[in-house]
Amino acid sequence: MESKTFDVVIIGAGAAGLMAALEIVLTGKSVAVIEAKEKAGGRIFTFHNDDGYPVELGAEFVHGNLPITKELLKKAGIKITPVRGSIWQYKDGRLAEQEDFIDDYSDLEKKFKELSQDIPVAEFLSAHLAGAKYEELRFSLKNYVEGYYAADLNRASTFSLRNELAKSDDEQYRIEGGYLQLVNHLEQRCKENGVQFYFSQAVLQLHWKKSNVEAVTVQNSVRAKKALITVSVGVLQNGGIEFFPALPEKKLAAQNLGFGHVVKTILSFDDAFWKDKELTAGKDLTDLNFLFSMEQIPTWWTQHPKKQAILVGWLGGPRADVFDTVNKENVIQKALYSLSQIFNIDVLQLSQKLKSGQMHNWSADLHFCGAYSYEVVNGKGFMQTVLQPVDGTVYFAGEGLHHGPEIGTVEAALNSGREVAYQLIANF
Ligand SMILES: Cc1cc2nc3c(=O)[nH]c(=O)nc-3n(C[C@H](O)[C@H](O)[C@H](O)COP(=O)(O)OP(=O)(O)OC[C@H]3O[C@@H](n4cnc5c(N)ncnc54)[C@H](O)[C@@H]3O)c2cc1C
Known part of the structure; x- marks a missing residue:
């Protein structure tokens, strides 16, 4: 067992965990980060192919x-x-060029305006875009929502799709x-400022009472005054960490969030x-x-x-x-x-x-249990339930707990890590 009691123990060294660790250590608090994998990055997973070219199995x-990503890239001098390039589709045995991910946007905009309340995308397609006239548009939207959002059409929010498409001309x-450069930069700054990392150690249990936590792995047990959990929504949904006392409301709320494959x-x-x-x-x-x-x-x-x-x-x-x-x-x-x-x-x-x-x-990897989050109809309330700190002691952050439109991205993870770190620091 580690004899020292840290101010904060962070579980997960993905983008959110690293960002939070850096913000907290820079205020003079002592920070430990426990990571299940042998290295930092989480769903940022660059490797070099046989030609030495960096390819991305995760974020690409x-x-x-995006403000935080750009700020970090600038600081690290990363380009x-x-x-x-062009966008094509292969359908009915033919290759055809598309202008954009969604070609027929003006028609779609009118259909979005018919909506007074949010509904799942599947319902939107069948109720508002029925018939042969919209076959092409339904094909593109289905591809977009299942592909880009990794989402289930029966749960994904049409309002969030509308908002996403309105800004989709972003470069x-x-x-x-490779994305790993960003991780290396954050990890190095954390280490320079004294963050203690424990790799290849999955936290199995988190024991907590006010201002006192103990994160237990097979090899170790780390004590701190506060804990910040940054594992994926998929891990929370599957109860990947056992809490003592239990936090059933967190697990239930996480299970109502959208986490794609x-x-x-x-x-x-x-x-x-x-x-x-x-x-x-x-x-x-x-x-x-x-x-x-x-x-x-x-x-x-x-x-x-x-x-x-x-x-x-x-x-x-x-x-x-x-x-x-x-x-x-x-x-x-x-x-x-x-x-x-x-x-x-x-x-x-x-x-x-x-x-x-x-x-x-990514769904078969038990440290992620899926790829990334997408917005479901009425999902905000459930996100708020997960985000709510427990007794000023146990906090949650990560890409799926980000309020803004970039949910499911590295920017969302960085943003959430930073925001919850500020909240946690203010509560000391
Ligand atoms: C295939 C794929 C493609 C993507 N493409 C893009 C893209 O192009 N652009 C983009 O911006 N985003 C993309 N994303 C999303 C982006 O990668 C994530 O949103 C972001 O990296 C999540 O960071 P995080 O810190 O919230 O979570 P994670 O990266 O999941 O970090 C959580 C960490 O917790 C660790 N952990 C889990 N359980 C335990 C435990 N019990 N004990 C200790 N540690 C534990 C995990 O190993 C992990 O390192 C993609 C994701 C995937 C999977």
Whole structure:
């Protein structure tokens, strides 16, 4: 057992935990961070492929001009590159270019105006966008909500979709050298200021009474005056940490929040075969960015404007939750099969071009139990219940507990970590 009593113990060294640790330690408080994985970052999970190129199995994009992310990138001297290129869809055996993620926005805007109260997106599609006229729009919206939000259409909030689409012309960026650079910067600053890290230790139990907590792992037990829990909403939903005394209202409220599923596949090829016009019926996909389809792995993107011959496959939403990923090679085969359909290329020929394949099923990883949060109808009240500190002693933060529109992002995690850290400091 660690003999020292810290001012604060933080559980989880993802973006929220690191941001909070830094803010708290900078006020002179002693901070311990306990992390289940062997390194920091959580759902920021960059690795280098055989060519040494950084690819992302977790967060990949900076969605717009986000204040905290930009502030940190600037401080760390890390560069970003705008994401550019064309958007395509493969449907009914044909490749066709789209102008944007949602082409028919003006029609949709009118339909949004018909809504006086929030309803699930599935209900919106059937009640407000029925019939052949809107088939294309329903296809794009379903792809967007299941893919981008990783959400269940039967629960996702239409108001939140409306708000998201209204600002979706924001520029997207990638971080040069990978998202992990941001994590390394935060971790280094935490260490320089004396934060004590415990890696490869999952907290199993948190014992608490006013101004006194004990976080118990298999190897260790860390005492502090306050605890900040930054594990994912999925871990809270599944009772990944046992509280003594129990906090059943937190678990129940978390279970009412939306937490989506994603299987992400990264395939590195010998050459960027999608630029070969013979495979695309003469269509020019040289600047391909995103491609949407109805295949088993439906959404694909490139690293454009970077030249790497990499395709990222994405399966999001409820289908990802039930997708069999026990055998990685099977998933890679399914991904190749999806591409072989889209590009009308023999799957064997495609496998011969494959240099390496990676896959991560975030729902099957017990330290996450899913990918990221999305807004459900009337979800704010449940979020508030989870956020409410317990007896000025146990606090909660993380991407899914962020009030703003960036829920489900790194920015949301940073924001939540910082905001709850301020609240916790003020309560000492
Ligand atoms: C596939 C995927 C793609 C994404 N794409 C993007 C994107 O392009 N842009 C974007 O902005 N965001 C994206 N996100 C979302 C973004 O990654 C997250 O919102 C953000 O990283 C969450 O940070 P967090 O600190 O709230 O949680 P986490 O990163 O989950 O951190 C929580 C930490 O707690 C640890 N933990 C869990 N249980 C325990 C325990 N019992 N004891 C100790 N430690 C524990 C976990 O290991 C983890 O490190 C993506 C996420 C995924 C999964």
